Amino acid sequence: MNMLEEIHSLLQGPGEAMPGIDMxxxxxxxxxxxSDHSCWxxxxxxxxxxxxxxxxTDQERxxxxxxxxxxxxLYSHSVLFDSNRRFDxxxxxxxxxxxxxxxxxxxxxxxxxxxxxxxxxxxRADLSTVMGLQ
Numbered sequence: 001m002n003m004l005e006e007i008h009s010l011l012q013g014p015g016e017a018m019p020g021i022d023m024x025x026x027x028x029x030x031x032x033x034x035s036d037h038s039c040w041x042x043x044x045x046x047x048x049x050x051x052x053x054x055x056x057t058d059q060e061r062x063x064x065x066x067x068x069x070x071x072x073x074l075y076s077h078s079v080l081f082d083s084n085r086r087f088d089x090x091x092x093x094x095x096x097x098x099x100x101x102x103x104x105x106x107x108x109x110x111x112x113x114x115x116x117x118x119x120x121x122x123x124r125a126d127l128s129t130v131m132g133l134q
Contacts, residue, residue: 015121025080042084043113046076049120069097
């Protein structure tokens, strides 16, 4: 499979259904503001998301582990709200690796908190394919 086919499969192909939270972006924002997360990290509320388990070499996996990160990133087709206005409504976003996941909707990276609204899909992909998303 060439890179274009791999990216198409990652973005449009089937995956394992994965639940997010069933609420509006305003309700999701209020949930963040009432949580422990709101005072220390910018947050981004997203929908139409893909949870991507990275296929890595042992060395890449060890590097992530040493940095207290997990081999998972998110891709979203649609930003609903970004607290720091890094992204406009409707933009796409690809995260850096996962640090923690909590409450079934809070995906935290080193620099941001992503709130997963609505259902998404879970897939596996090579790091090179994920980095090809632009």
